[in-house]
Amino acid sequence: MTTITLPWPDGRLAGHANGSRWPRIRATKEYRTAAWGLAKQAKVPRAPDAVLSVSYHPPTGRGGKPDVQNMPGRCKPLIDGIADAMGCDDLRFRVQYADRFAEPVKGGAVVIEVTA
DSSP states (O other): OEEEEEEOOOGGGSTTOOSOHHHHHHHHHHHHHHHHHHHHHTTOOOOTTOEEEEEEEOBTTOSSOOOGGGHHHHHHHHHHHHHHHHTSOGGGOEEEEOSSOOOOBTTOEEEEEEEO
16 A cells, blocks of 8 residues: 655635636646656556545644535546556546545645555
């Protein structure tokens, strides 16, 4: 099992983000690239049938409560970046998204455990 700790998703990735599509496109590319780099650093193995368990650690001291139902959409670029690092398609990944938030951490984090 490989554990990858990624930064909290940018607000521009929220499904309800309004305005021009270009900020969302830039945020998607940045987040996917960050996931690729962190997955490479973690030496994630090539595993087209991998199980990815995702947990969300919201930022501490946050004014409003985040919405856990929006998190899978915000994390899609992470899954794509990990697949890029593995050199495979994410089509056969089995992704298990948490249905509630874990303990908050400074700055927030998304933790993905990859099991080949």
